[in-house]
Amino acid sequence: MKGSLRFRLAVSVVAVVAAALFALSLVLHALFARALVRQFDARLLGDAVAIAGMAEEDAHAPEFEAESLPEFERRVRPAYFEAWLADGRVLARSPSLNGADLALSAPDAGADVVLPDGRAGRVVHVRQPLRIEDEPTPRVSKQLVTVAVARGTEEVADTLASVRLWMLALALLTLLGASAAAIVAVSLGLRSTRALAAEIAELDATRLDRALETRGLPDEIVPVVAKINELLARVRESLAREKRFTADVSHELRTPLAALRTTLDVTASRERSPAEYRAAIDQVNVVAQQMQALCENLLSLARLDAGPVAVRPTEVALRALVQSCWGLYEGRARARGLAFENQLDTDACMATDPDQLRVVVSNLLSNATAYTAPGGTIRVRGTADRFEVHDSGPPIPPEILPHIFERFFRGDAMRSDGIHCGIGLALVRGVADVLGLRVTAENTNDGGVAFTVSLR
Amino acid sequence: MRLLVVEDYEPLARSLVQGLREAAYAVDVTGDGAAALELARANAYDALVLDLMVPKVDGLSILRQVRASGSSAGVLIITARDQVPDRVGALDLGADDYLIKPFAFEELLARLRAVIRRRYGAAENLVRIGDLELDGAARTVRRAGRAIALSAREFALLEYLALRRGQIVTRTEIWEHVYDFAAEPSSNVVDVYVGYLRRKLGDGEGGAARLIQTHRGLGYALDAPGAA
Numbered sequence: 001m002k003g004s005l006r007f008r009l010a011v012s013v014v015a016v017v018a019a020a021l022f023a024l025s026l027v028l029h030a031l032f033a034r035a036l037v038r039q040f041d042a043r044l045l046g047d048a049v050a051i052a053g054m055a056e057e058d059a060h061a062p063e064f065e066a067e068s069l070p071e072f073e074r075r076v077r078p079a080y081f082e083a084w085l086a087d088g089r090v091l092a093r094s095p096s097l098n099g100a101d102l103a104l105s106a107p108d109a110g111a112d113v114v115l116p117d118g119r120a121g122r123v124v125h126v127r128q129p130l131r132i133e134d135e136p137t138p139r140v141s142k143q144l145v146t147v148a149v150a151r152g153t154e155e156v157a158d159t160l161a162s163v164r165l166w167m168l169a170l171a172l173l174t175l176l177g178a179s180a181a182a183i184v185a186v187s188l189g190l191r192s193t194r195a196l197a198a199e200i201a202e203l204d205a206t207r208l209d210r211a212l213e214t215r216g217l218p219d220e221i222v223p224v225v226a227k228i229n230e231l232l233a234r235v236r237e238s239l240a241r242e243k244r245f246t247a248d249v250s251h252e253l254r255t256p257l258a259a260l261r262t263t264l265d266v267t268a269s270r271e272r273s274p275a276e277y278r279a280a281i282d283q284v285n286v287v288a289q290q291m292q293a294l295c296e297n298l299l300s301l302a303r304l305d306a307g308p309v310a311v312r313p314t315e316v317a318l319r320a321l322v323q324s325c326w327g328l329y330e331g332r333a334r335a336r337g338l339a340f341e342n343q344l345d346t347d348a349c350m351a352t353d354p355d356q357l358r359v360v361v362s363n364l365l366s367n368a369t370a371y372t373a374p375g376g377t378i379r380v381r382g383t384a385d386r387f388e389v390h391d392s393g394p395p396i397p398p399e400i401l402p403h404i405f406e407r408f409f410r411g412d413a414m415r416s417d418g419i420h421c422g423i424g425l426a427l428v429r430g431v432a433d434v435l436g437l438r439v440t441a442e443n444t445n446d447g448g449v450a451f452t453v454s455l456r
Numbered sequence: 457m458r459l460l461v462v463e464d465y466e467p468l469a470r471s472l473v474q475g476l477r478e479a480a481y482a483v484d485v486t487g488d489g490a491a492a493l494e495l496a497r498a499n500a501y502d503a504l505v506l507d508l509m510v511p512k513v514d515g516l517s518i519l520r521q522v523r524a525s526g527s528s529a530g531v532l533i534i535t536a537r538d539q540v541p542d543r544v545g546a547l548d549l550g551a552d553d554y555l556i557k558p559f560a561f562e563e564l565l566a567r568l569r570a571v572i573r574r575r576y577g578a579a580e581n582l583v584r585i586g587d588l589e590l591d592g593a594a595r596t597v598r599r600a601g602r603a604i605a606l607s608a609r610e611f612a613l614l615e616y617l618a619l620r621r622g623q624i625v626t627r628t629e630i631w632e633h634v635y636d637f638a639a640e641p642s643s644n645v646v647d648v649y650v651g652y653l654r655r656k657l658g659d660g661e662g663g664a665a666r667l668i669q670t671h672r673g674l675g676y677a678l679d680a681p682g683a684a
């Protein structure tokens with residue numbers, strides 16, 4: 001859960017929303033506080049102007065006609081004022097000051113101050129000319145009076161505190177709402193990926209026959225799914241190939257096994273003469289050798305499939321190699337009345353891996369031994385970069401000629417001895433590819449078949 | 457009983473032929489689908505032992521054409537193809553049985569007996585005719601409780617007559633069902649073998665009833681006395 005995309009997205013959305021809310025609250029709070037203080041200062045200023053109006057010049061002597069100002073007289077949380085003349089004499093001060101002085105702020109602007117009773121407050125002051133009484137038209141004196149008014153800011157602080165509380169509550173609510181919205185949105189957005197995950201979870205070796213659905217997926221995921229589909233197709237293909245291979249292998253091994261069992265069953269069914277036993281043993285031997293060759297070829301094919309094959313090139317004397325390979329097929333060729341001619345030069349040398357080349361040559365000779373019509377001739381001839389295994393035919397039917405190097409291709413028609421079909425030549429081509437050699441097969445003008453091995 | 461073995465892997469074909477001949481079958485063999493079709497058309501085989509993957513004409517096509525020509529020969533498929541669809545396909549085309557390589561030769565014999573038995577409408581291997589008892593599975597013959605040793609050819613002759621009990625069987629039919637191409641053709645070889653068989657069975661001698669009747673100009677019939 002912690003690592004899920006849904007969780008991560010939701011957490012980051014919530015974190016961003018929380019940070020934004022916090023910053024917004026700070027700004028709002030600051031703006032609100034400033035507005036409140038201004039309003040407060042304006043009130044103080046009003047008070048100061050009113051109090052300054054109480055000072056007048058009477059017969060050139062300034063005097064202060066104090067009216068009853070209960071706010072400035074009470075003992076609990078009182079307000080304060082003090083009035084000075086221009087020469088610094090105190091004209092009047094509120095009873096709450098008890099003879100102490102008020103600090104001055106800049107004119108027309110408020111300042112934070114610690115009130116005489118220790119409370120936090122604001123102070124403003126005004127400076128204006130004294131009023132002159134007893135005139136038909138009011139005049140102003142040349143003397144200036146300065147009035148400072150201070151008041152405790154408890155109200156402002158209280159208001160701000162409740163504002164903060166409201167803002168906190170609102171922020172929390174918003175955050176909750178945003179989180180829920182984020183989780184829902186992310187879940188909805190990722191629903192297609194969950195469907196995809198379920199689809200992928202259902203995949204196993206037996207259910208590779210369909211591709212993953214890309215419709216309705218977010219654009220970001222489509223290439224990933226397309227890639228997965230591509231890989232699936234490849235896995236499918238290789239599984240099918242493997243299945244076919246296994247079926248073919250089992251087929252190729254079952255027939256000689258049937259021969260072994262039948263020969264042994266029939267031979268053991270009664271007492272026999274030594275000559276009959278001899279014949280049975282010879283037959284079992286032949287079959288066993290064919291099976292061994294088949295197994296070796298299958299193993300070589302599997303190794304070719306498994307990955308890079310080690311190639312250790314040296315100078316290989318072709319004639320000697322062909323001769324030693326022929327040893328394996330001499331007996332069978334003689335039984336079928338086939339002649340063999342090794343026409344290669346003694347000094348013809350090819351730079352290649354002798355063991356791998358042996359696989360190529362052996363299988364070509366085996367093929368020729370199996371398929372050449374009785375009484376025919378197998379010839380190996382050519383030069384150091386190009387030699388051929390030529391037999392006297394019959395030719396390969398043109399329709400199957402392009403397929404004879406395919407794995408488990410069964411060249412029906414005359415070229416079948418019932419075993420190792422489609423393995424030997426597939427192996428020849430595979431090994432030749434590894435060695436960088438070209439192997440081709442063609443029907444020759446004399447009615448025979450030539451398999452040509454040449455340097456690329 | 458005469459069989460055609462169609463198998464292109466020579467060592468297997470050779471052993472099959474040897475074992476089947478030793479089991480008193482007349483056996484022809486080919487490794488080539490086209491030749492198999494020719495042989496099946498020309499001869500009245502009791503059963504075909506058919507490999508599905510043979511060159512030129514594959515086994516299923518042979519089966520189809522044999523059935524299309526109206527032949528009722530038993531067909532036993534032997535093949536390395538072990539998939540269910542292969543088996544179903546072959547059986548649906550008219551094969552009587554299906555054996556997957558490799559197999560025990562004994563099983564092949566048993567299935568072949570069953571296939572041929574069905575063809576002649578017999579339910580079991582043991583045939584009783586009068587005091588004669590013939591066991592097709594054990595390949596033993598008893599007359600009045602006494603075991604009689606027969607050669608493979610003699611047994612095959614008796615078995616064929618027994619499977620067609622009560623019917624007159626011509627010399628040609630006997631020739632076709634008891635002898636294969638390996639046998640030397642001669643005009644009276646059937647009569648000679650019937651003679652051997654009668655002697656070994658003690659047929660019509662020393663108080664024993666005569667089971668093998670000669671129908672002059674027609675052939676022979678095997679049945680209990682008085683049954684006809």
